[in-house]
Amino acid sequence: MKEEENQELRSGSACARFAEDISAYLEGEDRPQLLSHAAACGFCQCMLADIQLIRSASAELMPEDPPLKVWANVRLALVEEGIIRSRHGFWRLPSLPSLLRPMPMAAAAVVVAVIILFKAPGVVVHPRVETPNVIHAAVFEQSYMRPQDLQSLKQTIQQLEGAYSANSTLLEPSLKTTYEKSLASLDDEIHECQAIMQEEPQDELTREYLSRAYIQKAQLLQSALDYNLR
Amino acid sequence: MAQEQSAASKAASETQLIARAQHGEEEAFAALFEIHKRRVYSLCLRMAGDVAEAEDLTQEAFLQLFRKIATFRGESAFSTWLHRLVVNVVLMHLRKKGLQKVSLDEVDNSQDEPVKREYGDDDRRLMGSIDRVVLQAAIEELPPGYKAIFILHDVEGYEHNEIAQIMNCSVGNSKSQLHKARLKLRETLRRDAGRLAKTTGLPS
Numbered sequence: 001m002k003e004e005e006n007q008e009l010r011s012g013s014a015c016a017r018f019a020e021d022i023s024a025y026l027e028g029e030d031r032p033q034l035l036s037h038a039a040a041c042g043f044c045q046c047m048l049a050d051i052q053l054i055r056s057a058s059a060e061l062m063p064e065d066p067p068l069k070v071w072a073n074v075r076l077a078l079v080e081e082g083i084i085r086s087r088h089g090f091w092r093l094p095s096l097p098s099l100l101r102p103m104p105m106a107a108a109a110v111v112v113a114v115i116i117l118f119k120a121p122g123v124v125v126h127p128r129v130e131t132p133n134v135i136h137a138a139v140f141e142q143s144y145m146r147p148q149d150l151q152s153l154k155q156t157i158q159q160l161e162g163a164y165s166a167n168s169t170l171l172e173p174s175l176k177t178t179y180e181k182s183l184a185s186l187d188d189e190i191h192e193c194q195a196i197m198q199e200e201p202q203d204e205l206t207r208e209y210l211s212r213a214y215i216q217k218a219q220l221l222q223s224a225l226d227y228n229l230r
Numbered sequence: 231m232a233q234e235q236s237a238a239s240k241a242a243s244e245t246q247l248i249a250r251a252q253h254g255e256e257e258a259f260a261a262l263f264e265i266h267k268r269r270v271y272s273l274c275l276r277m278a279g280d281v282a283e284a285e286d287l288t289q290e291a292f293l294q295l296f297r298k299i300a301t302f303r304g305e306s307a308f309s310t311w312l313h314r315l316v317v318n319v320v321l322m323h324l325r326k327k328g329l330q331k332v333s334l335d336e337v338d339n340s341q342d343e344p345v346k347r348e349y350g351d352d353d354r355r356l357m358g359s360i361d362r363v364v365l366q367a368a369i370e371e372l373p374p375g376y377k378a379i380f381i382l383h384d385v386e387g388y389e390h391n392e393i394a395q396i397m398n399c400s401v402g403n404s405k406s407q408l409h410k411a412r413l414k415l416r417e418t419l420r421r422d423a424g425r426l427a428k429t430t431g432l433p434s
């Protein structure tokens with residue numbers, strides 16, 4: 001009797017039933033005959049083990065993040081089509097998290113704090129330092145700069161950095177720390193944009209971000225020199 | 231209980247985001263993109279098998295989504311709606327490329343083939359674990375209809391009733407296509423393991 005049962009379990013019709021039932025079994029339905037057959041039939045046992053292995057390996061495949069430019073391109077198209085109604089300025093947009101993280105907020109906070117400190121009574125006022133005041137208002141208005149403008153702005157930043165380094169010891173320590181955190185954050189953004197530009201020199205959006213980051217940095221350095229190193 | 235509450239609050243906040251996006255608020259579009267970008271991009275990447283194509287497809291899918299978001303009335307789950315759109319974008323792309331003839335309205339049954347039983351190699355099973363890269367390459371070889379259902383079910387974790395909505399097919403069709411996809415995948419993995427064994431002299 002036992003031998004007959006085993007023969008039945010190993011028969012072709014049992015294999016056909018196994019093939020019909022395997023999906024339901026893998027979906028969590030109760031199929032005791034399927035397991036009995038798998039125990040007696042090497043072919044079906046192997047199939048069950050393989051499919052279970054494929055399922056578990058597939059479930060462990062990690063999702064991947066798209067590159068930043070995907071959102072940047074989507075956003076740009078939505079703005080051009082008038083679908084997005086932006087309420088904020090460029091740097092407040094939450095579209096490129098790593099480009100935005102602490103920099104714009106910190107830079108804005110520093111500028112505001114500097115103005116408040118400067119105007120507050122009892123604040124130590126340092127002697128004024130002459131700075132290369134060559135950043136024209138028109139440059140700040142631009143979202144895109146020609147390569148020669150960008151080059152000129154880089155030179156200005158270098159001059160401002162020189163002046164800042166020479167005089168930064170005059171800053172209040174806490175203010176200096178805040179400035180330098182903001183400058184470091186801006187430098188990170190600049191490096192990130194430069195890395196993207198190296199891979200994709202024609203990426204207009206990144207060029208725009210890079211221009212903005214340079215402008216922000218120049219403004220920040222200028223504000224440190226104008227308002228604090230006196 | 232805590233998980234149910236969290237899922238409910240997630241759904242509520244997504245509903246709010248959708249409503250805000252329907253009014254053109256940028257933050258809402260950005261937040262919806264953030265929530266769904268990984269699953270959408272991964273689906274595109276696995277379906278297309280090419281990074282540049284996956285980026286373009288993700289971009290196209292989100293653009294279509296946001297252009298149509300005003301018409302979303304919540305009859306189905308947002309993620310199901312989104313994934314239906316993504317699958318259509320990808321299948322349309324593959325159709326344009328002319329690689330495979332793919333039906334967008336129902337799963338193409340012309341891909342059906344009977345499972346070949348290879349007698350005499352009962353004990354040659356896939357060993358231990360499957361390398362991620364090998365598995366991804368094998369998934370890429372699947373015909374698009376099988377591939378979409380396999381990725382949605384076994385990789386992304388969708389249920390058959392959701393896949394039926396996404397793929398516009400019956401639940402039964404989804405189940406049978408999934409089974410065939412798994413068998414096809416197994417065949418590919420066993421073939422590759424066999425080739426590797428011949429090359430290296432190691433057992434497969």
